[in-house]
Amino acid sequence: MSAPSPSPSPAPAPASAPGLLARMLDSDMWHNFRGQKVVMVAAAVTLLMCLVALLAPWVAPHNPYDLKSLSLMDANSPPRWMAEGDPRFLLGTDNLGRDIFSTILHGMRASIGIGLLSVALAMSIGITLGLIAGYFGGRVDSLIMRIADVQLTFPAILTALLVDGVAQVVVGAHKGGGGEFWILVVAIGLSYWVQYARTVRGSTMIERNKDYVHAARLIGIPSTAILMRHVLPNVLSPVLCIGTINLALAIITEATLSFLGVGLPPTEPSLGTLIRIGNNFLFAGEWWIVAFPGLTLAILVLAVNLLGDWLRDVLNPKLQ
Amino acid sequence: MLAFTIRRFIEALIVMLAVAALAFVLFRFIGDPVSQIVSQDATLAERLALRAQLGLDDPVLVQFARFVWKALHLDFGLSYQLKQPVVGMIADRFPATMELAFAAAVFAIAVGIPMGVYTGIHRDSWLSKVFLSISLIGISLPTFLIGILLIYIFAVTLGVLPSFGRGQVVKIWGWTTGYLTWSGLKALILPAVTLGLFQMTLVTRLVRSEMLEVLRTDYIRFARARGLPDRIVNFRHALKNTLVPVITIIGLQIGALIAFAIITETVFQWPGMGLLFITAVQQADVPVMAAYLMLVAFLFVTINFIVDLLYVRVDPRMRVIGRGT
Numbered sequence: 001m002s003a004p005s006p007s008p009s010p011a012p013a014p015a016s017a018p019g020l021l022a023r024m025l026d027s028d029m030w031h032n033f034r035g036q037k038v039v040m041v042a043a044a045v046t047l048l049m050c051l052v053a054l055l056a057p058w059v060a061p062h063n064p065y066d067l068k069s070l071s072l073m074d075a076n077s078p079p080r081w082m083a084e085g086d087p088r089f090l091l092g093t094d095n096l097g098r099d100i101f102s103t104i105l106h107g108m109r110a111s112i113g114i115g116l117l118s119v120a121l122a123m124s125i126g127i128t129l130g131l132i133a134g135y136f137g138g139r140v141d142s143l144i145m146r147i148a149d150v151q152l153t154f155p156a157i158l159t160a161l162l163v164d165g166v167a168q169v170v171v172g173a174h175k176g177g178g179g180e181f182w183i184l185v186v187a188i189g190l191s192y193w194v195q196y197a198r199t200v201r202g203s204t205m206i207e208r209n210k211d212y213v214h215a216a217r218l219i220g221i222p223s224t225a226i227l228m229r230h231v232l233p234n235v236l237s238p239v240l241c242i243g244t245i246n247l248a249l250a251i252i253t254e255a256t257l258s259f260l261g262v263g264l265p266p267t268e269p270s271l272g273t274l275i276r277i278g279n280n281f282l283f284a285g286e287w288w289i290v291a292f293p294g295l296t297l298a299i300l301v302l303a304v305n306l307l308g309d310w311l312r313d314v315l316n317p318k319l320q
Numbered sequence: 321m322l323a324f325t326i327r328r329f330i331e332a333l334i335v336m337l338a339v340a341a342l343a344f345v346l347f348r349f350i351g352d353p354v355s356q357i358v359s360q361d362a363t364l365a366e367r368l369a370l371r372a373q374l375g376l377d378d379p380v381l382v383q384f385a386r387f388v389w390k391a392l393h394l395d396f397g398l399s400y401q402l403k404q405p406v407v408g409m410i411a412d413r414f415p416a417t418m419e420l421a422f423a424a425a426v427f428a429i430a431v432g433i434p435m436g437v438y439t440g441i442h443r444d445s446w447l448s449k450v451f452l453s454i455s456l457i458g459i460s461l462p463t464f465l466i467g468i469l470l471i472y473i474f475a476v477t478l479g480v481l482p483s484f485g486r487g488q489v490v491k492i493w494g495w496t497t498g499y500l501t502w503s504g505l506k507a508l509i510l511p512a513v514t515l516g517l518f519q520m521t522l523v524t525r526l527v528r529s530e531m532l533e534v535l536r537t538d539y540i541r542f543a544r545a546r547g548l549p550d551r552i553v554n555f556r557h558a559l560k561n562t563l564v565p566v567i568t569i570i571g572l573q574i575g576a577l578i579a580f581a582i583i584t585e586t587v588f589q590w591p592g593m594g595l596l597f598i599t600a601v602q603q604a605d606v607p608v609m610a611a612y613l614m615l616v617a618f619l620f621v622t623i624n625f626i627v628d629l630l631y632v633r634v635d636p637r638m639r640v641i642g643r644g645t
Contacts, residue, residue, distance in 0.1 A: 153620055153621075157579070161582065162613060166346060248460070256462055260582070262601050282472060283476060287472065302457075302461075
């Protein structure tokens, strides 16, 4: 903590408050952010990578999905600055003659996409179950929490691998492939919900005994509306913090599954798939096929991790 | 205590049944076992007869019960790909994974504890900062990237260590071991380091924070006041008291080591159970997948069961909780 924070600013501002942006620029969080160079770099890198990933089809110099533009004559060409490099390909090409820079941009799109969607899925499952367990208590609560405990005894990456493996085989046998993207989202989403559920349950149990919830119940608002409109906004902030940290985990998990060959196929590669392809050429001395996707993944994960750690420190009132 | 044990045991059984149900669903959904067995020109009557003989016409619950019964006798049928009994295939691969996990655990402890002690005693030295930075990178990088990096450095560039396989193995009473040959030990180094790196950082951080805590206590200050040499204070008085949580964590991490071995085995083409599972997924070899699923679930359930019981045994406070819930 380099920036001193005098008093935590209240989240809900009065109606006459200045605009959202102005309020954000005046918050403790922003001042703290400005004080930490590493975090600023991490945020800039994360933002840049997300942006590039989003715009990949327009930013990338080549289209790796366009089979017509590929030529095996271009295969395994080293990066541009090396002796045998081809000026058309900045970071060289892979075994199919695809431009590595372009495949990395598209791969990042898949990796970040799966990461974000699976975190969203895990969050929705976790928040829903956590709210139900915390608000209603009793049998429902103990059932949900027992399931959570059991799932917690298995490492999340193992759960993801097993769910993914089973789903791949089931879907593959019925449809003849396809849909790997969504299988990954579901497999990873199902593996990481427990933490959200536990956190939300804990804060819901505190909130449900507060006066505003009693008041809402007295005037006859149905439970669903109380949960969604009144309790949910008050239990959300730790969840967003866990979400950022879990984004890095989800990206790693996706990369791992793809690397193991049970994730995205080589025809629509993610960063993990690219590393898997490149790994086969490591011994042939063609290091660039694996090095650049690997480096990209490492930087992405590190940046998101740093951002998540910072967010956890800032949002944790105990540390201030 | 007895009630607690029984409750935990029933829970473990339920988990195993749930995993068995998952494995059973796999069998039901994928492929028709009859067409795996009969020749192509078998008549419909023959197929129906075989169906009845295999019990595929029975109610689902009866079939499930039969599946569980067979699983209890370690009968998972033949692999679709290799036409060998699945149990034999897994038993062949079991020693490789166990030796890898054991070596990784030894690495994590042998390197993690000294590093933790050092960073705990010399908080502000530059070496501590280097250690902690390394451990931060070790935590944030995915396992397989670290494996590839190690292969590139030690196998491709320097050429000093092998990058795949187990080297030469010796068979002793049905257990194939790579610990006894030179090439086996050399082949073990890179995979074990890759697999154990995460646990090593975990141990380092844990020992460090425990040391920081213990070194602040009165009896350490008193020991120093008595004029005992630093070595004895640090190792005999301080380190010993940090070891209980470390042992617990390592016990819990054994399961994680076996699980993460899947990744390490794929990177290094280590002929263990994890590689067998990944190959089975890629080839849709359902019996192998089902057997591996059940085995991993069994290992985890057993480890957690034992750890739970040990907790209650070691820590009297847990007994009240065990009775309460």
